[in-house]
Amino acid sequence: MTSTRTRLISAAAATAVIASSTLFAAPAAQADGGYYGTWTLTAVKAGEIKQKCDGLPQEEDKCRAGMTLALKANYRYVSTIKGLEIILLPGKGDFVTTTMAGTASHVIVFNTDDYPTFLRVWKVTLKGTRYGAPSKMVLTGSFGENPEDPSDDAPIKLVFRRDAK
Incomplete structure (x- = not known):
């Protein structure tokens, strides 16, 4: 049970890190649109x-x-x-x-x-x-x-x- 809970928490943390990095990368990807x-x-x-x-x-x-x-x-x-x-x-x-x-x-x-x-x-x-x-x-x-x-x-x-x- 503990290992399942640890895996779920780790997966949720990894998802949060990926989602937040996508949010921070989005303005950089759109930087060429300043014109x-x-x-x-x-x-x-x-x-x-x-x-x-x-x-x-x-x-x-x-x-x-x-x-x-x-x-x-x-x-x-x-x-x-x-x-x-x-x-x-x-x-x-x-x-x-x-x-x-x-x-x-x-x-x-x-x-x-x-x-x-x-x-x-x-x-x-x-x-x-x-x-x-x-x-x-x-x-x-x-x-x-x-x-x-x-x-x-x-x-x-x-x-x-x-x-x-």
């Missing part, structure tokens, strides 16, 4: 040139205020970013994220519905984490090297803030 939500574009940087996105909708030579990128948990995105089509097309599409092997660099790949071959890869940096939810996201990319015009090699950064929605 889900609606993000508002606040600035665009190309090399040394920085432009804040605070322009009016009719100002074509300025980065317009209120442009957003919504990243959903079902790996779909919606972009209202206009005027930067060579960088990121407005509209809807799919995205996927991964961590580059051997590094801690996270990347995101956008695949638009309208032009499925127009893939855009960006390095993702999340900043300003508070209680596990980042408040700022920076997407960094480039068009690669241009031996004819090295000024084209400048990295491009899209700076976003998380909306409170």
Whole structure:
């Protein structure tokens, strides 16, 4: 009787340990989801040139205020970013994220519905984490090297803030 009771208590203890470790592991498994939500574009940087996105909708030579990128948990995105089509097309599409092997660099790949071959890869940096939810996201990319015009090699950064929605 004592051995049966000991076995039952041991099994219950093992189950409790496994269940509690699963609860603590779950947030770590979901850590890559810190980018889900609606993000508002606040600035665009190309090399040394920085432009804040605070322009009016009719100002074509300025980065317009209120442009957003919504990243959903079902790996779909919606972009209202206009005027930067060579960088990121407005509209809807799919995205996927991964961590580059051997590094801690996270990347995101956008695949638009309208032009499925127009893939855009960006390095993702999340900043300003508070209680596990980042408040700022920076997407960094480039068009690669241009031996004819090295000024084209400048990295491009899209700076976003998380909306409170």
